[in-house]
Amino acid sequence: MKPFDPRLPRYATAARAHLVLTVALGLVTTGLVLAQAGLLAHVLAGHGAVAATLAALLAVVAGRALAAYGGEASALRAAALVRSQLRRRLIARAVERPGRAAGEVATLATRGLDALDAYFARYLPQLVLACLTPLAVLAVAAGVDPLSALVIAVTLPLIPIFMVLVGLQTQARTERQWLLLERLGGHFLDVVEGLPTLKVFNRAKAQAAIIRDITAAHRRATMRTLRVAFLSALVLELLSTLAVALVAVEVGLRLLSGGLPYEKALFVLLLAPEAYLPLRNVGAQYHAGMEGVTAAQRVLDLIEAPEPLGARRRPAAAPATGEDAPAALADGGAIRGAASGTGTGGAASAAPSGGGTTGGAAIRLDGVTVRHPDRDAPALDDVSLTVEPGERLVVTGPSGAGKSTLLAVLLGFVRPESGSTSFETIPEDEWLRRIAWVPQHPHLFAGTVADNIRLGNPDASPDAVRDAARLAGAAEFVAALPDGYGTDVGERGLRLSSGQRQRIALARAFLRDAPILLLDEPTAHLDDENARVVRHAVERLMAGRTVVLVTHDAAWTAAADRVTGLTAGRLREMEPA
C-alpha cells in the first residue's frame, strides 16, 4: 500500500486553498531559516555592522514565528475541512445505502477520521515540501559554494533511493506480520467482553496467565516488525546526518587550506541540514501518513461502495420491458385514476381530521417479484394483490415468508424485480404522505416523547400529540414519566419498554392520520398485558382506513375483512376468521 490514495484529492476540494497556503508558508519558513543562517554566519564571522545584522535577525525571528503560526493554523484548518467534507459524504452515503451498522458509521464519522489530521496537516504538506525545499536550498548553496552544493546534490538522491530499497525489503515482512498483530491485539478485548461466559464455566481465572502469554507473544511479534520497520528511519537518519558531517569536514578542510572564507563556510554548515530536513520530516510522518490513508480508505470504500442489488429506491418510473409491458400499460390507466382519486385523500391527511378518510383508490400489485441480493429464492414470488379502499387485509405467514418485504414494496422502499404496482408513478413523497406505517420494531429517536410522536407532523400542537397518545393507549404511562411528554426517551428509546415504544409508534400513526395504514407484527414480542393494550389501540387506528397488517399471529384474522396467507413469497387466499 502506498501512503497516498488517488481518490483523496477529489474529497479534499474544500481544503485546497489551505493546503496551498500551508506549503507556501513552509517555503517561506525555509527562506527565513536560510536568511537566519546567513545573518548568524555574518555576526559569528565578526563582519561589519553587528547592530544592523542583529536587528535584521530579530525581524527574521518574528517572521519565523508568524510563519509557524500561520502554517500550523492553515494545516489544521485544512484537515478539519477535509474531515467535515468526508463526514457529510459518508453519512449521506450511509443514508442512501442502508445496510451498514449505525455504530460503525458513527465511529468512522468521528474517531475514524482523526487519523486524517496527521495526514492532511503534516504528511501531505511535508511531501510537497520535500520535493521543493531541497531544490531551493541547493540553489542557494550553489550561489555560495558550488563544491558544497555538489556534495549535497550527490548525497540528496541517495536518501530516496535507499528508502525505496529498504522499503522493498521490509514491506513484505511487515504486511505478513500485520494480520498476526491484529489478531493478537484483539485478544484482550475478546476475553474481557466474554468474561461473564468464562466465569460461568470457571475458565476466567485461568485466562489471566493466557493474557500474559498472548501479550508477550504480541510484544515479540511487534518487536520483530518494529526492528525492521525502524530500519528505514535509521537509514534516513544515518544518511542525512552523515551527509551533513561530510559537508562539515569538506568545508573545514578547505578552510584550512585557505580555499574558503569563514563566513561562507559557516553559512554552508548552517544551510546544509535544511536540505535534508524535509525528507527526514516525511520519514517521521510516514506512519501518520499510512494511518491516515488507511482511515481514508475505510471511509472512501464505504462512500464509493458499488450499488447493491434490490433494496433500492425506486426510480421515477419502473422500467417496463418485454411481456410485462402490456400489463404495465394497462395498469397505467388505473394509476391515473388512483392518482386523481387519492388527491382528495392527500388533502384530507394534510389537515388532520382524527381519522376516517380512506385512500380513495385501490392499492394494486401485479405479478410482483422481489429478490434480495445473495439469496436464490425470491422474497416475493409473482405476487398479485388488490386492497380496496377501506378494506382491512391481514397477511399471515411464518417468519421469512416475505411479509416485511411485502410492506416494503407497498411503501415503495423496495423496487420489484418484475411486475408492477398501482403507485409506481406517484412521486415517493406524495405516496408516503398517504401512509402511516408501524414497523415491527419501531425506532424511537433521541429526544422527547412528544418529538417522537410528532415525527411525521413536526408542527402538530401539544393537544394533537396528547390526543394521538390517548388513542394509542400511551397517555397513561407518558403521564407517569418524570417530565411527561417532555421526557427524554434516551438513545434508541431504551428508557422505555418495548410495549411503550410500540404505543408511541402507534401514536405517531394516529397523528399522521393517513388514509392507508401498514402494520408489521404489532403485538409480537410483547407480554400479554402490553399486547392487549396495543391490540385495542390498533383496532381503533384501523377504523375507516385502508389497512394491510402482516403477522404470524393467527389471532389478528378476527380483525380482518380479508385474510391472505403468505408462504415462501407466494400468496394464497384464506377465509377470514
Next chain:
Amino acid sequence: MTIETTLRPAVRRDPLLRLLALARPLRGRLILAVLAGATTTAAGIALLAVSGYLIARAAQHPNVTALAVAVVAVRALGIGRGVFRYAERLIAHDAAFRVLADVRVRVYRKLERLVPLRDLRSGDLLARLVSDVDATQDLFVRGIVPPAAAALAGGGAVAVCAAILVPGGAALAAGLLLAGVAVPLLSAGIARRAGRETAASRARLTTQVVDLLEGSAELRAYGAVGAALDGVHRTDADLTEHARRSALARAAGAGLGALLAGLTVWAVLLLGVLAVEPRVPLAVLVLTALAAFEAVSPLPAAAAQVSEAGAAAARITGVLDTPEPVPAPARPAPPPEAPVTVRLRGARVTYGPVRALDGVDLDLTPGRRVAVVGPSGAGKSTLAAVLLRFADLDAGTATLNGVDLAAYDPDDVRRVIGGCPQDPYVFDTTIRENLRLARPAATDGELRAAALDARLLEWIESLPLGWDTPVGAHGEAISGGERQRLALARALLADPAVLILDEPTVHLDEPTRRALTADLLSATRGRTTLLITHDRAGLDEVDEIVVLDAGRVAERTVPARAPR
C-alpha cells in the same frame, strides 16, 4: 510489586502516578531508553557544535592534526545519532509492552472479580476500558521517555554554554524551560479543553447517526429525512468550529515555540558578541544554543499524550478501586458434591430502589426441570445471577445441599451450577475452541455428543472447515440460531449438576425458537434444569412453570406434561 506494596491503602494517589508505579519493575529498561534518547538528541546538538568548532578552528589555519579529533567526532556523532535513535525506539516500545502485559493482567484479575457488575454490562464501556489499558503503551513511548531525554540533553547543552559564557547558559536555560515546559503545558491545556468540547459534539453526532440509519425507514416513511440530515449538518458544523478554534490555539503554541527558540538564540548571540568572545567559543556557544531546541520539539505532543493518559489512568484506577460485589468467604465451606439440591426461600435482591427479586421461593431437586417465565425486567436473570453467585441476596435464604450458598467459594458453586448465560459470548476462535471452553479436557467424542444434543453436529460437519471453522469476532460469521445452539452445546458439554439456561431462544424467529425449545427440552431430560424464558409456548414437558412479575412469583403451575 503490586499497587498494595507501593501505596498505603489509605492514600489514593494521582491515577497517573499509580499507573507509573506499575512500571517500576521495568525501571532499568526505561532508564536505558531515556539514556539512548538523550544521547540521540545530544549527538544532534553536538554535531552542529563540533562542526562549528571544526570550521571556526580551521579558519585559524592550524595544523591538520589539531582538527583530527573534531573530524572523527563529527563522523561518530553522525552515526551515533541514528543508531541511538533506533535503540531508543526499540527499548521504549519493548518496555511499554511489558508494562502493558502487567496492566492488562491486573485489570483483568479485577474485572474477573467484578463481572458481571451491572455498570460494566455495556460492551462500549468495556471496549473503552480496553483501549484505555492499551493506551498505556503510548504513555511510556511518547509521554514519559521524550521529556526525560529532553531534560538530560537540554541540561547538557546548557552546561556547555554556561562553561563558555555563564549569562549565555542562563539565557539558554530560560529559553529551554519556557519552550519545553510552559508551551507544552499550554498545548496540553488546550488539547484537554478541545477534547471535552469535541467529545460532547461527537456523542451528539453518534446519536444522530444511529437515529438516521437505524430509524431510516421511519424517517423516510414519515418524510423526516431532511430534518434529521439538517441536524447532522449542524453538529458537523459545530465539530468543524471546535476544530478551527483548537487549530488556532495549537498554532499559537507552534508560533510561540518558534518565537522562543529564535529569541533565545538571538539573546545568546547578543550576549556572546557583547562579551567579545573569540571566534571559536562564540561559534560553539551560538550553534549549541541553536541546536538545543531540537530537544524540546517533541514535548508539546508528549504533554498532550500525558494529559490524555491521565484520563485513561483515572478510568483504569476507577475500575481497580471498585469494591467486589460478591466477595469470597474467608473460610469457604467444603465444595458441594452432586447430586445437588438448591432451595430459595423469600429471596430478595435490590438494585438501588428497585426490588429485582422480592420474596421468591424455588426448589431445584435432582432431575427436576423448572421453567421461569415473565416479561423482561421481571427478575428472571437476577434469579440466575443469584444461583451463579453473581449477585448476593439482600433478604431470604439460598441453600445448596442445605448449606448457605454464600458460605461456599463462588468458584466451587459454579462447578456444580452452570449453563448458558443470557447473551452468551462467542469468542473469536474456532467452533471447537468455543465448545472446549466448557471442558478443556473433553474428547472429540464428547464434543460430538454435545453438538449432537444441541442439534449442531450436522451443520458443523457440513462446513468446509468443520470443527475448525472460525466464528469471527462476536461470532458474526455464524447465524444467531447457530450461536445460541453453540452456547447450548457448550452448556451441555460442561454438564453441571444444575443447568441454567437463560433465554436460550431470545432474538430468534418463531420457527427457530420453537425448534430450539423442543431440542433443549429433549436434551435436558433427566437433568436438573432451570429454564429462563419470556415465552410460555412449548413448555409442556417441564415439571413446574414459575411466572415472575416485577420480582414476585405471580403464578406457579404444573403443566399437563408429556409422558416422561
